[in-house]
Amino acid sequence: MNGIRDRVAIIGMGCTNFGERWEANAADLMVEAAYEAYADAGIEPNEVQAAWLGTVSSFRTGQPLAEALKLDYIPITRVENACATATDAFRNASYAVAAGIYDIVLAVGVEKLKDSGFSGLAVPEAPGSDVTPPTPPPSQFAMAATRYFHQYDIPYAEGKHTLARIAAKNHHNGALNSRAHFRQEVSPEQAANAPMIAWPLGLFDCCGVSDGAAAAIITTPEIARSFRRDYVLVKALALSVGAFGALRSDWDFTHFPESVRAGQSAYQEAGIANPRAELDLAMVHDCFTITELIIYEDLGFSPRGRGSDDVAAGTFTLEGELPVNTDGGLKCFGHPIGASGIRMIYEVYKQLQGKAEARQLKKADLGLTHNLGGRPGSFTCSVAIFGAAE
Amino acid sequence: MAVAAALDCLRDRDRSAVDGLFFASTTAPYAEKQGAAIIATALDLRRDIFTADITDVLRAGTTALKSALDAVAAGSANQVLVVAADSRQGPPRSETERNAGDGAAAFLVGREGVIAELAGSHSLTENMLDNWRSAGDSFVRSWEDRFAAEEGLERIVPEALAGFLDKHQYRPQDFARVALYGPDARRQGRLARRLGFQPEQVQDPLFGRLGSAGAAFAPLLLVGALEEAQPGQLLLTISYGDGSDLLAFRTTESLPDTSGAPPGCGGLAGHLAARRTLESYETYARWRELWTTDDAARRPAPASPSVSALWREADKNLRLYAGQCNGCGYVQYPAQRVCVNCRARDDCAAVRLSDRPGEVFTYSMDYIAGAVDTPLVVSVVDFQGGGRILCMMTDRELAEVRVGMPVTMSFRKLRVVNGIHNYYWKAIPRRFGDE
Structure with missing residues (x-):
């Protein structure tokens, strides 16, 4: 196995403002993201040889991307893999380039969620017996929080405070980001005392439901050099799909094996031995604050059960040892499901190029993105790692 | 409720010995489709059994019991399970709503280990429009209460009792306890006096704690009488509805000598003791869909369950x-x-897994997922002996929910969509049985 490390590069990216984009439909969002990426790369639309469109519920095929962008009868594949959709679209696009099939390809993630008429996620399901309890995502992850507090003997108020500090950190980062859905600071006290959504998770423990799109232009490192010096190299693309957790009575709900496995496989591919020391930033799937806390441990940033200590020490803030979710994360940048993975790559790309404005980190050469799709016990998890051009 | 009562009755018994199931109710879920079949499946009874719904009249409970006794006496079955359950609804703020209660009672009728044997029966049938509900009606209708009492209950039951006493040469004072139907406390008390029973003979009718439980009411009071009886006593149950059924039983030496339900069962006393008072009429109205409240999340209405998937699963x-x-x-x-x-x-x-004790492994209390039982407690339950399930928890006080909480499984209706009553199991706090 050769792996993907250093075999493909990103030469252009785009990302729309995320939020309640009442004025825009999914096609509008794709146009915004793709044309920003074209301009960033300095390519013409007709240079794109193939495209991958990630969307969970906005479209059924890749054709709407062709229609929106007037692509010239090129192959387009729609990818759907829950919250890992966009990263998986990016992954498949990268593999096509690495395989030598195409020189320049486009990966777009999009989701238009705010036409449903209600808060929360509408997930269309196949007809079935309908006896599974109604467990929207907050409830699913709340069960992880309940168990986390129990297993590590963390008093409720203390556990809530840890989660609140994660929310406050991501709100702080989001407030610095002009494209983020939520741009106000929130204090840990406000977050801890917010109305309950699914106990023990309150309003500020939950991420936004947003509209948005993001796009990436992928090519080989050789071609990338002819476009720009600050292209970004793909170091690893890992995907782990869970099959056991939900069916086993010995699974603990306090670690997500899919994250552990995808992390390990990505670190191996990228040649990373000590992720906490070697990574400069990580964009992880903070659909809920408890998820981010557990991810610290699953990806090896914090020892098991000790994520709270690192939260208290400020390890993951913009000024900390390993900044996490520098753009506000799902929590504040927002979460248009099929776009989120490429949005994370966008932030890493901009940080690696030194173009992250007020959020710019002093040192940003190696960054990670992580998505969790599905529910605790049966995740689809993607981890990707990116490095600055030599 | 029918399944819950049947599980309470069958606890630790060999379910494969049950040859038949009669389900009695005026409020069976379907107008066309058998309720007994749903109950028999939930109870995991054999498939080669005789089942029937006995419906449409307040005395359906005793009719089912009599039919089961007849079936066993005739030798067509060795053991027949009888379950009476009712959940009748009167219009909001009506007499019926105030006086009615929901309940279920179950009896296992057989030849061996008998705790009470039949000691006479009598029935009278008279077509009577005092309470009625037509197909499509949500609420029970009734005629002016004095007419219903004077020309219905208080004329028909005495006539039926006279026939019964005459037939079997009993006197009213022969019965240690009488499980007597009545629509409300006043009418039931007046009927008992008119029938010639002393107050101490009348089984506590539980008004104010349970209410008149429709087709299950006389059977429920019979359960109460059995729980309090001594061996060798005569008990009488009297139902009412388009006539009346009277069934007398003599308790045997096999009756447990302790009062109350057998160990591990809730029985009537146990279930009454475990009852919980709703905080408001609003809560009741939401459960009964008298009020459709705005679901904060405003999710789209669920689609019909797939019948082929229900069948397969x-x-x-x-x-x-x-x-x-x-x-x-x-x-x-x-x-x-x-x-x-x-x-x-x-x-x-x-x-x-339905009769295995479980423990809560983890849970959440969801304030947005449901509009009725808020917050919706979603739990992951581990069963003794292995197996884990994700299910809702109900009949809970929020303060008692915790990791490690002992629970038991309860068969519940999740929702009705496309006219399909979709049943599944929920966890409830373990209130009876071991530990």
Whole structure:
């Protein structure tokens, strides 16, 4: 196995403002993201040889991307893999380039969620017996929080405070980001005392439901050099799909094996031995604050059960040892499901190029993105790692 | 409720010995489709049994009991389970709403280990429009109460009792306890006096705590009488509705000598003691769909369940079967084709989880997922002996919910969509039985 490390590069990216984009439909969002990426790369639309469109519920095929962008009868594949959709679209696009099939390809993630008429996620399901309890995502992850507090003997108020500090950190980062859905600071006290959504998770423990799109232009490192010096190299693309957790009575709900496995496989591919020391930033799937806390441990940033200590020490803030979710994360940048993975790559790309404005980190050469799709016990998890051009 | 009462009755008994099931109710879920079949499946009874719904009249409970006694006496069955359950609704703020209660009672009728044997019966049938509900009506209708009492209950029951006493040469004072139907406390008390029973003979009718439980009412009071009876006593149950059924029983030496339900069962006394008072009429109105409240999340209404999926999943959803791997012994719910532990293919045996005690492994209390039972407690339950299920918890006080909480499974209606009553199991706090 050769792996993907250093075999493909990103030469252009785009990302729309995320939020309640009442004025825009999914096609509008794709146009915004793709044309920003074209301009960033300095390519013409007709240079794109193939495209991958990630969307969970906005479209059924890749054709709407062709229609929106007037692509010239090129192959387009729609990818759907829950919250890992966009990263998986990016992954498949990268593999096509690495395989030598195409020189320049486009990966777009999009989701238009705010036409449903209600808060929360509408997930269309196949007809079935309908006896599974109604467990929207907050409830699913709340069960992880309940168990986390129990297993590590963390008093409720203390556990809530840890989660609140994660929310406050991501709100702080989001407030610095002009494209983020939520741009106000929130204090840990406000977050801890917010109305309950699914106990023990309150309003500020939950991420936004947003509209948005993001796009990436992928090519080989050789071609990338002819476009720009600050292209970004793909170091690893890992995907782990869970099959056991939900069916086993010995699974603990306090670690997500899919994250552990995808992390390990990505670190191996990228040649990373000590992720906490070697990574400069990580964009992880903070659909809920408890998820981010557990991810610290699953990806090896914090020892098991000790994520709270690192939260208290400020390890993951913009000024900390390993900044996490520098753009506000799902929590504040927002979460248009099929776009989120490429949005994370966008932030890493901009940080690696030194173009992250007020959020710019002093040192940003190696960054990670992580998505969790599905529910605790049966995740689809993607981890990707990116490095600055030599 | 019918399943809950039947489970309470069958606890630790061999369910494969049951040859028949009669379900009595005026409020069966379907106008066309058998309720007894749903109950028999949830109870995991054999398939080669005789089942029937006995419906449409307040005395259906005693009619079912009499039919079961007849079937056993005739030798067409050795054991017949009788379940009477009712959940009648009067218009909001009506007399019926105030006086009615919901309940279920179950009896196992057989030849062996008999705790009370039939000691006479009598029935009278008279067509009477005092209470009625037509197809499509949500609420029970009734005529002016004095007419209903004077020309209905208080004329027909005395006539039926006279016939019964005359037929069997009993006197009113022969009965230690009388389980007597009545629509409300006043009418029931007046009827008892008119029938010639002393107050101490009349089984506590539970008005103010339960209410008149429709077709299940006289059977429920008979359960109460049995729980309090001594061996060798005569008990009488009297129902009413388009006539009246009277059934007398003589308790035997097999009657447990302790009062109350047998160990491990809730019985009437146990269930009454475990009852919980709703905080408001609003809560009741939401449960009964008298009020449709705005669901904060405003999610779209659920689509119809797929009937073919319901059929295919009967073992999983109704019998609550898990699979136990024949190779490694691992218990997994739902049952898997490929073992989650050892990957053996198509080699697992069914194990029933519905009567296994469980413990809460983790839970959440969801304020947005449901509009009625808020917050919706979603729980992950681990069963003794293995197996884990994700299910809702109900009948709970929020303060008692915790990791490690002992629970038991309860058969519940999740919702009605497309006229399909979709049933599944929920966890409830374990209030009876071991530990």
